[in-house]
Amino acid sequence: MEYFLQQLINGLTLGSIYGLIAIGYTMVYGIIGMINFAHGDIFMISSFIALATFLVLTTVLGFAFLPVVLLIVAIIAMIFTASWGWTVERIAYRPLRGSFRLAPLITAIGMSIVLQNFVQITQGARVKPLPPQIQGGVTLMEGSTEAGRIVVQLSYMQMIIIITTIVLMTLFTLLITRTSLGRAQRACEQDRKMAALLGVNVDRTISLTFVMGASLASVAGLMFLLLYGVIDFYIGFLAGIKAFTAAVLGGIGSLPGAMLGGLLIGLIEVFWSGYFTVEYKDVAAFSILAIVLIFLPSGLLGKPEVEKV
């Protein structure tokens, strides 16, 4: 029981990170119907920006009060990552709007290769370790098993991640449902041409979608950096695939679906590693994806696609 609870907490933490990345995929897919393959690498870029900012603040400028440092890091990472997201859309996707379906997918894969190799060349291929910054936690339960004493702990880091995710999701849902930007965004999602006729600036809305997706991914990047403390230029690939899997699992185009899918993927991965084998945790996540898609082709919360002739 205690073990289960601990795994549950770990799974929710990991799932939050996946969920935040998955939002970027699902929004972009909803609005322009393409897999933004470079989104995982935007997440990777953000973790590098967060690391550099953190080092500048602590070692060069000598800030010591951690909450303020992390807040500044988060804001800077969001701004800079958002400009990366905007640029990728501007360079690689906007010229191909209205082109055939595979073209933006190829540029997205190309962009992903470019970002990975750009970071590898400029920052080096070796992993960058960051010592844990936030330590300690709250002990929820104590129990004993045959293996020894077991402590269920909710670390402060996990708390921060889960609370940040909840806050961001709330803000984001408000942004989508209550503001004119959100309205324009949903309008473009339903019918881009009609939205344009009614005076919605479609290009701007799509750019902002990328900016929002990248900002959420940047928070995920910062949290990944703090949680695992190790980043390299390749983390974006697997995290990106998992997050996309999450988006598809939850029903692509649906924002609550992306979060739910993220949590599910996180839980599946953690429980599989906890109870079975660590090596095959990716296999588990992908197999669940395949099974869900076969029986529920539009995902858990997605709207079934209507075929029009």
Add this chain to the structure above:
Amino acid sequence: MSATTMNPANAAAAERNSFQSSVKDAALAALLAGVLGFFFLGLRTDIAPGGLALSTRWSLWLTAIAIVFGGRLALNLFVFKTDRPVTGLLSVFTSRAGAATAGWGWWIGRLLFAIALFLPFIIMQMFPSQQRQLIDLAILIMTYIMLGWGLNIVVGLAGLLDLGYVAFYAVGAYSFALLSTHFDMIGFWTALPLAGLLAAFWGLILGFPVLRLRGDYLAIVTLAFGEIIRVVLLNWYDFTGGPNGISGIPKPTLFGMEFVRGDDGVAAFLGLEFSTIHRFVYLYYIIFLLAIITNIVTLRLRRLPVGRAWEALREDEIACRSLGINTTNTKLTAFAIGAMFGGFAGSFFATRQGFISPESFTFLESAIILAIVVLGGLGSQVGVVIAAVVMIGGIEMLRNIGFLQAVFGTGFDPTQYRMLIFGLAMVGIMIWKPRGLVSSREPTVVLKEKKKIGADMVSQGEGH
């Protein structure tokens, strides 16, 4: 307003105006480059004793900004914001060349075939000092051409987006490697059909559950399957050797004769002086043969009912179903046949390398093959050849260090920029020619009156 009716003062003002806006735009681009590059070019984190250390490289950062400013300004002045863009000449030339060569597809194909047929001898005659590297490069390009043709059946003809093609390549390679290392009597030529069959079988197994999915869902599930196979290969130590891979895979033989020095080698039998190059030439002809078989089979299949069904499926699945075509079977055959050629190429890869490990079968490999197919022009066989030569050959040219070091100074290692340039080329070519280098995606059979597929319909996701 045309340029001739414009009075000189207006024209001069417009020119000044366009110059100003060009500079402004270039300044914005430079600003953006500065923002984007700040943390990556300006700063660098490195592992140092006692944690991470930060170093600064302002000169690199400023250089990058200056390059972006200059480049964007030049583009604005000469391409984007002028009546007579420099590239106008180029595009006129390419469109004329395209129009003139429209009927030449058959001849270009024959010409390429003839060149490929004699390529090893051409190389040995013209570049005797580098013959090994060049033939090796030719083998590599030929492998990608074959993989591209195999994937073209799935993506180009049947219109099924497969992001996990490398899985079948891996199945082929591992089948041959495992068969030949466990059973002595199995050599390359006996294992080849088996590897193809096994890969086709896997294509069926993987294809069966996922073919109900459409478009991007199919793409992501095939990607997932590709990763699953790689992870299994990586972790199943007892069977696949895990990350250590399988080594000691036998080399291909010619009617049971090996390419070795001595009396029972091929060289002695043919009365030639022994040379290691013979084996490379032989390998080249094996992959050339396999590729040609792939091409011929594809071209013939396109004329069979199943090929017509593939193309019909790609054009309109719903219409296909209402005409009574069994879409599941049609998709499965495309998947299985594509997978089979992937398997052939895989076992060739295994015998060429003599060593395989899961490292060789990453998603990047799938992406490269898909890029070759799409950049070449979906469904175009010649396009695949051109794209493979441009992408693989062009990138490998970067290994030609001497020339580049003369330009950029010593200590410059171009090989690390290979994948960066590959990615940039993917993006660039796609934006330049979204339909691929050879865009002949028309159905093989059409009614006399062609249905026009307008840009607006394409943008709505139809006619893709």
